[in-house]
Every structure is written in structure tokens, then in C-alpha cells.
Amino acid sequence: MSIYKKLGDLNITLPELTPPVAAFVPYLRTGNLIFLSGHIAKIDGNPWVGQLGVDVTTAQGKKAARALAIDLLGTLNAAVGDLNQIKRIVKLMVLVNSAPTFTEQHLVANGASELLAEVFDEKGMHARSAFGVTQVPFGSCVEIELIAEVDE
Numbered sequence: 368m369s370i371y372k373k374l375g376d377l378n379i380t381l382p383e384l385t386p387p388v389a390a391f392v393p394y395l396r397t398g399n400l401i402f403l404s405g406h407i408a409k410i411d412g413n414p415w416v417g418q419l420g421v422d423v424t425t426a427q428g429k430k431a432a433r434a435l436a437i438d439l440l441g442t443l444n445a446a447v448g449d450l451n452q453i454k455r456i457v458k459l460m461v462l463v464n465s466a467p468t469f470t471e472q473h474l475v476a477n478g479a480s481e482l483l484a485e486v487f488d489e490k491g492m493h494a495r496s497a498f499g500v501t502q503v504p505f506g507s508c509v510e511i512e513l514i515a516e517v518d519e
Contacts, residue, residue, distance in 0.1 A: 370450040373486050374440075382441040394446040400457070401446050401515045406438045407507035414505035420469030423508045428463060428471075431509045432478030439479070439513045440486070447517055456483050456493040457514040464508050465499030472497040479511055 374381065387393055387404065394403045408415035408431035415431050417423035423431075444450050461476035463469070476497035483491040503510045 370453070370486060374450075377485065379437055379440075379486075381444050382438055384442055384445040385438070393442050396446065396517070399454070399516050399519060401443065401517060403439055403442050403446070403513040403515070405460075405462070405504075405510045405512040406435055406442065407504055408432070408435050408509040409438070409507070410434075414507040415509070416506040417508045418464045418466055418469075419471070419475060419499075419508060420466030423464075425471045425474050428475035428508055429478035432461065432475050432511065433482050434478075435509060435511045436479035436482040439511060443513070443515055452518050453487065453490060454516040454518045455490045456487055457516050458494045459483075459496075459514075460512045461495065461497040462500045462503055462510040463497060464501075464503045464506070464510075469499060472499050475509060476511075 384393060391404050394401055419428045447453065459479060461479065463472040463475050465472060476495060480495060483493065
């Protein structure tokens, strides 16, 4: 089944590529791998500000990570031109803006991981790291970067 059909079935519209606000590129391809720069969680077009364990719940963080996965798919689409060319989602790195006592970063990260598996099936299953950090750019609650493999 086409990735775009799956996205349609999930009522997901891919966003346009957001230009970077600092000295980096949104994605870089080397060989068969595409590296997507970190994307921050947004709500209504603005950074989704907050810290897990203080003013953002695990459920809200998971929702933010899911929304971030959709943003990442938009960037990935811009990078390859056709998401059906994705051979595999290789790895996610999830940075969760966390209070020192917050320990559910892995549950927040599941929001992105579950969506990618839903969209890409087995090709969406990936390696992952999830970290609690003291801050994310713009005070956002979550930041995620992604590595994907493309068919040659």
C-alpha cells in the first residue's frame, strides 16, 4: 500500500518544509542515508513550551512526539520527493525537556515511534534513544531527529 494512502487513511497532511532558524540544513543525504536535523514540538505553529514532569504530562508529551513525527515526515518527503522510496526508518533520537525526577522519556518517545510503525509497517521499526534534558531550543517540550535509509 502507498505511504500516501496510509497517511490519508490516518487523516495526516504533511507539512511544508520549515526552513532552519540557525546555522544548519534541515536534512542531509550521504549515500543511502538521510539525516534529518532535530525538529521541535509545536502547537498551533509555535513552540510547544513546557517541561515534562512540571507543566506537561506524559500523555501530552507523547502527543507532542506524534506531531513531531508528522513534521519529520514532511521534511523526509521534501528530502526524497517520494516517501515510498524509504527503505527503512533507521533511528530516532528523542530529547525530552524533563524535570530531574521525570523518568518516562521512553513513553513520550513512543508517540513518534508508534506513528512511524503505523505509517511504514516493518520498515518503520527503528532503533531509538530517548534522553531527559534540562532544556530544548525555544523551551519546547520535545525535540526529535531521525535517520532513514532510502532505496537506491
